[in-house]
Amino acid sequence: MQYLNNLKNSELFYSIEPDDIKEMFYCLNSYIKEYNKDEIILSEGEQVDKIGIILSGRARSIKSDITGKTTIITLLKQGSYIGILLAASKDRLSPVYVQALDNTSVLYITVDNVFKRCAKNCARHEILTRNLFDGISQKAMILHDRNDCLIKSSLRDKILTYLIRISKEQKSSEFIIPLDRDSMAQYLNADRSALSRELSKMQKEGLINFSKNFFILNN
């Protein structure tokens, strides 16, 4: 299987040896599916009981809201999960659709089989469960962190909440944020120009210093 080495670096199979991974495929009832560029990998409203992992290629998840406007949620690349939160909560219908950006191959694993033990009760399986668990909680934390910003009433507090978090993550009051202005505005659910305006104000008031995506938090 040509993708074994990719999988070794994936979250789900992290610290599991390629040979072991190969062996697990049977217990896990897993299979690979190939998609052409632009093809739909997951449809909106679909019910999901399998985790997808991108073996090669890229995809994006897109959500259409009540007004019909569509937004790109995330870029999915090699090693990314598809529908991990969905697979975890079985009765949920997918609020997004996922579309291949390149020719893309996806490995599917039935969630139930991750929990069922293979006859051998192998240590690898334990790692797998743990990794899956970590994956989900990581997703949950991403949601939590964004919520933390969004629930602030003023744009300034949204910005500060975001910057303080990144500062803590990087354990320094000087740091580079991983978003450009546009993405940052989207992340904070604000207008880009309004964001720029507020950032400038905050700099004038001495709260922060910044240039492009390098920031300094004062005090």
Add this chain to the structure above:
Amino acid sequence: MQYLNNLKNSELFYSIEPDDIKEMFYCLNSYIKEYNKDEIILSEGEQVDKIGIILSGRARSIKSDITGKTTIITLLKQGSYIGILLAASKDRLSPVYVQALDNTSVLYITVDNVFKRCAKNCARHEILTRNLFDGISQKAMILHDRNDCLIKSSLRDKILTYLIRISKEQKSSEFIIPLDRDSMAQYLNADRSALSRELSKMQKEGLINFSKNFFILNN
């Protein structure tokens, strides 16, 4: 152990027999701790590697933001998890503190031990892992759903997103929402009076009908 029957109805031990639960305590390295009214169960900034489950009493989780303002996040009652998301992502520090509202007893379970298999490789353990998994994903979904509302730019879209979701959940265009106006405003991160204003507008325009927490979605 007096609480065994409470646990039977908890999420984590759902569909596990009391006798089995008792037996699992050893594998799980679990213990019970009692707290007095007002006592701090979990401090802000604390690192967590154990799941707490409230056996009796009530507690609340409180978050203080960058300005120092504190907000009550959730009310925790019998069967509620404490720090399940935190325990799941080890290196995270608690963004909230949890305070007992009554005299409260909490069962602690080391997360690692949920994943480690006891010698017997028992079926119950499999259920436990699955339940824990479900608990986390449920929390993640709660966050996801709120995010879905918060990312809307207008108050009206926030409201609609919320109402449509509840409508879908209850599979009817006529439904009762579980929040009063005040809580709904908080949930949508809006001002209560602004929310009332917008709801009235939407009713005038024929989009919805409502009285108190009973709503009808038109079209």
Add this chain to the structure above:
DNA sequence: TTAATTTCGTTGCGAAGGCAACATAACTCC
């Protein structure tokens, strides 16, 4: 039953911030 308290709707005011349009700088590509 009446007072008190909670819950919800209404409205005027003003500020915050979205929107659009433009300016400028940086970067990419021939």
Add this chain to the structure above:
DNA sequence: GGAGTTATGTTGCCTTCGCAACGAAATTAA
């Protein structure tokens, strides 16, 4: 290096919505 393209900052206008204050209805207490 010049032209196109992209990322960011600036600013005026105007809508949305937060805030405060009040009123009415409903619920609870006494």
